[in-house]
Amino acid sequence: MSIMLSRKVKCGVVGCGIVANNAYLPAIREYGELVAVCDSIEERAERSAKLWGAKEYYGRFGEMIEKSDIEAVFILTGMGDHAKQVVEAAEAGKHILVQKPLATNMEDLRKAVDAVKRAGVKVLVEPGVQMFPVYVKAKEALKSIGDIYWFRAGLGRGPPVWGAKTFFSKEAGGPLFDLGVYEISALTFLLGPVKRVAGLAKVSIPEINIVPPEWFTDYLSKAPYRIVWEALEKAPKTLRIRVEAEDNTLTLMEMEAGSLGVVVANFVTPDGVRDDVGMLPDIEVYGSNGGLLIGGAYALAYKDVKSGRGWVKVDWDSVGGRWWNYYAASTKHFLGCIVKDEEPIPNIDWGAHVSEIMIKSIMSSRTNRIMEVETRFKPY
Structure with a gap:
């Protein structure tokens, strides 16, 4: 069911990995306007942009934040990167949905919360x-x-x-x-x-x-995109870590x-x-x-x-049902809060406590x- 909002929120995504392509990118396409995607593996960003209809793709988060005409950022990168990217997005005045967790150490956590409070932007910290x-x-x-x-x-x-x-x-x-x-x-x-x-x-x-990162980058070259779990389980685990x-x-x-x-x-x-x-x-x-x-x-x-x-x-x-799609529910709720100027649930304080x-x-x-x-x- 499509959300009924007075306008579409312009969105950017950082982190074009499995969770982004399985869940958030299709949800953003349905409930918002997907303007830009970014990944440190730029080829992933390019392929994700083609799959989901983003207008732009980037290899650096700072460049997307600076150049792209977006209101909201979905931070879907590795867990240790979230807090620093929350600071960067907040300082640029962007509303933020960040995948769990908000931070993995206290210094980064305090900096992220302080940046959000100073900027006054809306933040939803998963899981909802x-x-x-x-x-x-x-x-x-x-x-x-x-x-x-x-x-x-x-x-x-x-x-x-x-x-x-x-x-x-x-x-x-x-x-x-x-x-x-x-x-x-x-x-x-x-x-x-x-x-x-x-x-x-x-x-x-x-x-x-584990499966090497090149495997998923190659997987993104296949259209239309198919949920990756079954293929991933069968993929060769050739990278020793x-x-x-x-x-x-x-x-x-x-x-x-x-x-x-x-x-x-x-x-x-x-x-x-x-x-x-x-x-x-x-x-x-x-x-x-x-x-x-x-x-x-x-x-x-x-x-x-x-x-x-x-x-x-x-x-x-x-x-x-057992498999509730919280990714889509959170996307819909977050974008609705931006349009209606409401506080998202769970907000920055709840995410910081967890x-x-x-x-x-x-x-x-x-x-x-x-x-x-x-x-x-x-x-x-």
Whole structure:
């Protein structure tokens, strides 16, 4: 369904990788006006421009920001590059949608937030879990399980088969910033801000083989574009890389409201290992009256033991299906906020809080200290 806006927002994209071509570029083409694309591998930018109808392509982000007539920038680069590019875009007066995470270290995080606040631009920091129907329904269901005491989230997976700089470099941060960010974002939406964090993290698999970057650049030469996952899994993994970022993490969190919990995020769980035991929940929350399970066989299941009733089970079809396209939903919402002059959800404050939790978890593991979380956000 097409968004009904009074005008199309002129957009530029930096980072013409898999997520951009699979999700954001088609969404921008539908909901906005795709003016320019940029990638450090300029051939990717050129091919992405042809595939999705961008008027211009660039090999340097600064050149696109300076020369292109755009109002908004989608930052879809490697995780360690986001914060610096947020600063550059904000200083140029551009509205920003940035893929998760906002930052992977505290210095970059503070600079990004300061630049956005000074510029007064609108920023949406992914992932937009606040719009995911299953979490909206879960937030309502939480009321039936009483005072919240503890939670568990995350299950881990095998390593991505591409993206040495994107996922495995020290600057990128590893699976906590790639996977754990979803559960931490959801938990802060459901339970509020985090007060303190402690982490354990290590590199468990020091070297892996991945698909070389040239493979995807070549893939972009084929039109029309097809979602890449199946082809990527079959592609030859001929590039041997060293894993620099911790690939096996546990994050303990104390919420401001009092509950305690743990988030598991790793690239060391063999893919398919749980296939024959059924789908386990992504998130479990337990309180004085019962429990709430999110994800798994059901979108949602909750039980109030004091009521004497059994489990209330919500199937996936009733919340729009298991694979909700948050990329398209966030694009539509972000561009609508620019046109209507509204604050995006999740905004810079929420994104900063989620990033700080993850940064402090890794800091805790490296220093053997429990870390206080300084940032806060306005709950929605």
